[in-house]
Every structure is written in structure tokens, then in C-alpha cells.
Amino acid sequence: MARRRRQVEPKGKDEDVRMMAGLITAAVVSIVVGAAVFIAPPVDVGIEEGALAPDFVASAYDGSNWEEVRLSQLYDDRLVLVTFLDTDCPHCWDEAQELSEIYDAVGSDVLFITIAVELSITGHESSRAEVEAFRDKSQFGDNENNGDGCYSGRKNCAERPGAPHSWMYVDDLSNSIANEWKLPGTPFNMVLDSDGTVLWNQQQPENHPPGEDIKNAVLRLLQEGE
Amino acid sequence: MANPLADPVLLIFIAGLFASSYLLADGRKKEGLEGTNRMLDGSLAFAATGLLGSAWTWVIYNDMVKNPLGGEFCATEGIVQCGSVIGDPRYNNLFGLSWGSLGMAAFTVLLFVILCVRMDPLAKWSEQYTNYAWWLGLAGVPFLFILIGIEIFVVKHICPFCTIAHLALIGYLISVWMLRERREISAWY
Numbered sequence: 070m071a072r073r074r075r076q077v078e079p080k081g082k083d084e085d086v087r088m089m090a091g092l093i094t095a096a097v098v099s100i101v102v103g104a105a106v107f108i109a110p111p112v113d114v115g116i117e118e119g120a121l122a123p124d125f126v127a128s129a130y131d132g133s134n135w136e137e138v139r140l141s142q143l144y145d146d147r148l149v150l151v152t153f154l155d156t157d158c159p160h161c162w163d164e165a166q167e168l169s170e171i172y173d174a175v176g177s178d179v180l181f182i183t184i185a186v187e188l189s190i191t192g193h194e195s196s197r198a199e200v201e202a203f204r205d206k207s208q209f210g211d212n213e214n215n216g217d218g219c220y221s222g223r224k225n226c227a228e229r230p231g232a233p234h235s236w237m238y239v240d241d242l243s244n245s246i247a248n249e250w251k252l253p254g255t256p257f258n259m260v261l262d263s264d265g266t267v268l269w270n271q272q273q274p275e276n277h278p279p280g281e282d283i284k285n286a287v288l289r290l291l292q293e294g295e
Numbered sequence: 296m297a298n299p300l301a302d303p304v305l306l307i308f309i310a311g312l313f314a315s316s317y318l319l320a321d322g323r324k325k326e327g328l329e330g331t332n333r334m335l336d337g338s339l340a341f342a343a344t345g346l347l348g349s350a351w352t353w354v355i356y357n358d359m360v361k362n363p364l365g366g367e368f369c370a371t372e373g374i375v376q377c378g379s380v381i382g383d384p385r386y387n388n389l390f391g392l393s394w395g396s397l398g399m400a401a402f403t404v405l406l407f408v409i410l411c412v413r414m415d416p417l418a419k420w421s422e423q424y425t426n427y428a429w430w431l432g433l434a435g436v437p438f439l440f441i442l443i444g445i446e447i448f449v450v451k452h453i454c455p456f457c458t459i460a461h462l463a464l465i466g467y468l469i470s471v472w473m474l475r476e477r478r479e480i481s482a483w484y
Contacts, residue, residue, distance in 0.1 A: 079328075079417045079484050080417060081415045081416075081417040081418035081419065081421070082414075082415045082417075082418065085418075086411065086414040086415045086418070087411050087420075089414065090407060090410040090411040090414050091407060093410060094403060094406055094407040094410060097343075097346075097406070098346070098399070098403050098406075101346060101347060101350045101399070102350070102399070104350070105350045105351075105353055105354045105357075108354050108368075109354040109355075109357040109358040109361075109368070110357065111357050112357060112360045112361050114360060121360065121361070123384070124360070124363060124384040125384055126383065126384060126385050139363070139384075141363035141364070142363070142364065249391075
């Protein structure tokens with residue numbers, strides 16, 4: 070009787086190699102990450118003082134047109150005052166005057182950028198036309214409480230305090246920049262240095278001289294930069 | 296950097312893709328476990344190339360965050376460049392995480408899975424891990440299409456190092472598909 074030879078299935082290693090594979094992978098990845106960090110260390114991006122402000126690309130209104138701008142391409146040798154406001158926010162109504170005063174005092178030494186957001190509050194529905202009217206102090210809406218105009222739709226934008234603003238207003242009605250910058254509310258001011266590093270954040274008063282407001286902060290930072 | 300295609304780092308990555316392809320093709324010609332191991336070496340090489348390519352895009356990302364108008368590791372002008380993709384804050388991240396770091400995480404997993412199989416291709420779990428490699432690799436394909444779509448249709452520029460990572464993923468998938476096929480026709484060992 071012919072004996073049938075049974076093929077033996079090869080057997081794997083006695084020990085489980087998966088732990089060793091995990092260690093090898095971890096070692097390789099650690100070397101790769103370490104080398105990458107050595108070549109180009111990650112930059113601290115955020116809104117805390119000392120961090121690099123998050124860059125953005127958005128449409129901005131300069132008084133005549135809406136054009137795409139990129140924050141980092143606007144930097145020159147000046148300080149940058151970034152203000153978030155909502156055209157329907159009553160505090161922003163007053164802040165507009167404060168901004169006008171700061172601009173009158175230091176306008177040539179500071180790059181002003183206002184980012185118009187739309188807070189998720191009833192009556193704060195906004196539009197580019199409303200942003201333009203707020204900036205230019207032009208006729209938009211009336212003084213009836215009918216949702217038309219600025220100041221929760223209660224006032225004609227032409228009546229906001231302060232002078233017409235001559236700097237750019239960025240459209241962030243979708244709140245995408247606000248979300249990335251973790252906007253705590255409006256109005257919100259930050260001062261950046263000429264390469265985008267946050268020098269002054271309204272939310273970090275513990276780092277500032279007691280009671281310092283945005284105007285004094287800008288004046289102090291300008292003086293320190295001289 | 297004038298011509299990104301003359302970048303020595305890019306040439307090294309291209310060489311990595313060719314070497315991976317060679318290992319895969321060479322393994323296919325060989326029979327038994329020797330061929331399987333050679334093909335697994337090809338898969339490993341694709342995963343390693345993808346990991347390194349992703350790490351390099353992370354380097355470029357970190358550099359361009361600091362120097363948005365022109366980093367030192369990749370061109371920012373021309374059709375083939377990094378500035379419009381890795382340097383653009385609209386497209387260079389997913390929920391705040393750079394594509395390079397996400398790619399590194401993905402290729403780490405793919406490398407681990409295929410390394411397990413390579414270290415013991417006859418283990419009971421090796422078939423299961425080969426399938427994991429396939430499905431995990433496939434999970435990256437939608438992101439690959441998103442990124443290629445952004446490059447071609449939105450920014451209309453090609454990011455060379457991103458393409459290296461894309462090709463490494465495609466190569467990895469092809470290699471794992473061939474390995475699965477090899478097992479199906481009982482040519483694994």
C-alpha cells in the first residue's frame with residue numbers, strides 16, 4: 070500500500086513578533102519626527118501672547134472693492150491692530166469711536182484690520198452691505214427696531230459714533246476666522262508685531278499694566294518699539 | 296528654489312518609490328516564501344517612503360507657517376510648488392492638523408501592520424494583518440482624492456512632496472493587493 074505524504078504547513082515563529090514590530094515602528098517614527106523637528110521646529114500658532122497669530126485668506130473691503138487678502142501678506146514694519154466686531158453688537162458701536170480715536174493718534178504707525186463677524190444672536194444677521202455701511206458710516210437701515218441696519222437692526226449705520234474708517238474690513242460673516250481665533254466675544258482686540266506674533270491679547274490682562282485698554286496698549290507698544 | 300524637480304530631497308523620494316516598485320516586481324517573479332518576503336519588503340519600502348514624504352511635508356509646513364512668503368524647503372512659484380498647497384492656510388490642514396502630520400500618523404499604522412507580517416509571514420494572524428493593511432490603506436484613499444482634487448481643480452498647482460506621499464499610498468495598496476492575491480492562489484510559501 071502506497072503511503073501518502075502529507076504536506077506539513079509551515080509554522081510561524083514561536084514568539085509573537087508584534088510587540089517587537091511595534092517597538093521598531095515606534096523607534097523609526099521617533100527618529101523621523103525628531104529629525105523633522107530639528108530641521109523645522111513646529112511654530113506655536115494661536116492667539117495667546119507670544120504665539121504666531123493664525124493666518125487667514127478672506128475677502129476684505131477697502132472702501133471701494135472686496136478683494137481677497139491674506140493676513141501674512143499684509144505685514145510690513147508696523148504693529149497690527151486686529152479688531153473683531155459685529156456690526157449689530159452695541160459695544161462694537163461704541164468701539165468704532167475708540168478705533169477712530171486710536172487711528173487719529175497713531176494711524177500711520179499701526180496697520181488696522183477689522184474683522185466683521187456675525188454672532189449667533191437674534192437680530193445680529195448681517196451682510197456685506199451692512200459691513201460696508203458700518204465702515205463707511207453710510208446710510209443703511211433706519212432707527213426703527215425692525216431688524217434693518219446696525220446695532221441689532223435698530224439704528225441707521227450712518228449714525229454710528231466716530232469717523233468713517235479708512236482701513237480694511239474683512240468679511241468673516243461665516244465666523245471661520247473667529248472660530249480659528251477662538252473669539253470670546255465682540256469687540257475683541259489684539260495687537261500683533263510686524264511678523265504676526267501676538268503682543269497683546271485683550272483676554273490676558275494679567276500680562277498688562279493694570280487697567281490698560283487697547284489705546285494705551287498700542288501707545289505703550291509703539292513706545293517700546295522705538 | 297528655482298526648479299523643484301531638481302530638488303535633491305525630491306529625487307531621493309522618487310528613488311525610494313522606484314526602489315519599492317523594484318522590490319515588489321522582483322518578489323513577484325520569485326516563488327514561495329522568498330518571493331513573499333521580497334514583496335513584503337516592497338510594501339515596507341512604500342510605507343517608509345510615505346512616512347518620510349509626509350514628514351518632509353510637515354517640515355515644509357512648519358517652515359511656511361513661519362515664513363509664509365517663501366520657505367527654504369520648497370518652491371512657492373510655478374506649477375509644481377508647495378506654497379499654494381502646504382503654504383495656504385485654507386488647504387494645508389484638516390481640523391487644524393497639518394496634512395503632513397496626518398500622513399505621518401497614517402503611514403506609521405501602515406508600516407506597523409506590514410512590518411508585523413514581514414517579521415513573521417507564517418504566523419496564524421499574518422493573513423488577518425495583510426487584510427488590515429489593505430483596509431487601512433483603502434481608508435486613506437478618500438483623503439488622497441480630496442487632496443488631489445484641491446491641487447488640480449482649486450489651487451491648480453501640484454505639490455511635489457504631497458504627490459510622493461500619494462504615490463507611496465497607491466504603491467502600498469497595489470503591493471498589499473498583490474500579497475492578498477498571492478495568498479489566495481496558495482503561493483504564499
